[in-house]
Amino acid sequence: MKSALAFFALSLATTTVCAETPPADVEAAVRAADEAFWKTYNTCDLATAGDYLTVDIEFYHDKGGLTKSRAELVDSIKKNICGNPDQRVRREAVAGSVQFYPMAGNRALLIGDHRFYITEPDKPEYLTGQAKFDDLWEYVDGRWRMSRVFSYSHSGVTYTPPAAIELSVAALSKLAGRYASRQGGDITVAVDGSHLKLSSGSHSFAIFALSPTQFFAKERDLRFEFSAPKGGAIDRIFVRENGNVVDEARRQPGESK
Structure with a gap:
């Protein structure tokens, strides 16, 4: 019995020692990974984008439904975001809206609001819509990767007219x-x-x-x-x-x- 208990304790200790431990400043690391992922999204660098996703990622979109797996999500971005050479999409987080929450099990949550802009040939960039997001990040294989993504409350952008001046x-x-x-x-x-x-x-x-x-x-x-x-x-x-x-x-x- 003692031998069995000793073996169990040794196994537990070994598992604990070998478990992946993320860097100390989790918030800074997750925010940096998030910024890097969206840079690949905005530039259609799909080969690099996949490195920021877990193999079994689940992406929930209030209009488009559920996309499961890294391969399917990268393919969806390729077809829908990067598929039109005459239209470039840019995503931008709304300044001050992104909040960080640490989660047990080497996980962290980023939530906030983001907006999407479109550029077309011979036209200035224009704002096309906005939405909310909840992104669950996990420390997997030595780096932070998104494993669950919720993108919802998509809508047009409320127009706020500028201030007028008076003319004679x-x-x-x-x-x-x-x-x-x-x-x-x-x-x-x-x-x-x-x-x-x-x-x-x-x-x-x-x-x-x-x-x-x-x-x-x-x-x-x-x-x-x-x-x-x-x-x-x-x-x-x-x-x-x-x-x-x-x-x-x-x-x-x-x-x-």
């Missing part, structure tokens, strides 16, 4: 007139108190000044850039949505102020 009626009047748009047809711009009213067909809405030639809508991220040739009068409007030019309207003859 005389300054606003220089922009008023009729314009012809490729997308929206005939457009009328008129002075409406301290701002402009833009009308197209049965639709009209107020636009407010950011500068003497830059205006915005309060309902959603629409910007209107009144443009003029060097030394000339305003002759067109560039319409931007989420930073991208989506339409152009030219001033009609006889409408220049």
Whole structure:
């Protein structure tokens, strides 16, 4: 009996000694691993991305469902995130939102909010959505790897309009007139108190000044850039949505102020 107990104690001691022990500063190490993984994601470095995932990782997405295993998740990123050469996706954690929680068994949890941006040829990067995440990290084979990922509460980004400035009626009047748009047809711009009213067909809405030639809508991220040739009068409007030019309207003859 003593021999059996001694063997059991020796086995337990050996197991304890041989168990993997992560570096002392767990939080710094996990945050560094997290930052490194998302760098591979943003640059489509898929060969390296897999090194930050356990073989049996489970990825739960509120819209896309469950993806199981390292191979399936890397393949999903390859097809869905990195599959379109004309569209690059960039993920960014919302500053100050990421929280760290140590877990028993050489595990740790990172939770927070992140946003996703898209870049397309000849267009500025624009924000496309946001979500929450819970990532469980484990110390496996000498390094920190993600083993369970929850990505949920995906939604569009709430638009917060900027602060408007006041322009004189005389300054606003220089922009008023009729314009012809490729997308929206005939457009009328008129002075409406301290701002402009833009009308197209049965639709009209107020636009407010950011500068003497830059205006915005309060309902959603629409910007209107009144443009003029060097030394000339305003002759067109560039319409931007989420930073991208989506339409152009030219001033009609006889409408220049």
